[in-house]
Amino acid sequence: MIDAHQGNIPFSKEELGFKGALVVRSAGLYPLLEEYLKLEKVKWPQQNKKRTLIDSLRHSWHQIKRRKERPYYWKSLEVSDLILLPNSDELAYADEHLGLGNKSVFFPHGLSRKRQQAFAEAIAPALIRQSRHTVAFIGYWCLRKGAGDWAEIIQRTRSQVPEVKFLFLGTGLSSEQILEDLNLQASEGLEIVPSYESDRLPGLLSEVTLGAFPSYMEGFGLGVLEKLASGLPIVAYDIPGPREMLRPVDKTLMVPVGDVEGFSNRLIQLLKLEESQYTQLSRSCIQVAQTFDWHEIAKKHIEAYGKTLISTQKHKKKNINQSQTDYE
Secondary structure, rough: OEEEEOOOOOOOHHHHHHOOOOOEOOOOOHHHHHHHHHHHHHHHHHHHOOOOHHHHHHHHHHHHHHHHHHHHHHHHHHOOEEEEEHHHHHHHHHHHHOOOOEEEOOOOOOEEEHHHHHHHHHHHHHEEEEEEEEEEEEEEOOHHOOOOOOHHHHHHHHHHHOOOOOEEEOOOOOHHHHHHHHHHOOOOOOOEEOOHHHHHHHHHHHHOOOOEEEOOOOOOHHHHHHHHHOOEEEEOOOOOHHHHHOOOOOOHHOOOOOOOHHHHHHHHHHOOOOHHHHHHHHHHHHHHOOOEEEEHHHHHHHHHHHHHHHHHHHHHHHHHHHHHHHHO
16 A cells, blocks of 8 residues: 655556555645635735745745646546545545546544543633633644734734734744734734644643634644634634534634634624533534544544555456456
């Protein structure tokens, strides 16, 4: 079994001299990423010019990686025996636009039961969480994940809830760089944690009130699942990936992509919930997060691998028998 990212193995099994099953997976299909990149150039032309040296280097590396993989992504999908996709929207795209639905399977990401338990045990009482008025974002600070919208989100939310605080986790950039992007002079009411050990995350989220995820394009969005496992209601743009997790909780947690006003208004509404409403919504978040059980997802992965291997061997045997018949 070979399991590779799209674009990494643009060779048939015959070319590779490989007799097993060839699996290709997506962390966000390239055609969908290209659509987002076109939007980025139009929507934030100035921010693209303002990139810091470190951010520019990181962005350049991703561009180089994409340029290397992009020409080969289609070939890698075409020669594969099985395609693993992180959300149901990509599954539909593979079927309707690529004609590859017959060998494509949707597998979401998940959390281990131990990880789920760690989040659940760290949760503070609802009254404490609501009193903190804190909104958390998990993710690298970049335009794709909403960096260009955060200044307005903060301004609009503070206009109605002046005591609100924001916690940015795993940004990869310093407070100074992010404050410059937000055009803020001081970090009052804003805590930035560029990186953290994974085991610290349940504690970091324990007394947070809400989650926020104004991302424009995702494969899945693990940060959304981690916040749900912490019992945090999350406001997000209605995009593939987060949609898988938030639709079962409450579809009104999602707003149209780029609707900053609607996004901020939903945060404000949630910050003002009655304790009983907040508690019920928090429970729903945890219940939905528990359905993304990595143990069960892994079992289904193995089942899909097994079926693909069996199918591959049957196809190989059929071809051998056909070749012998043709020879005779």
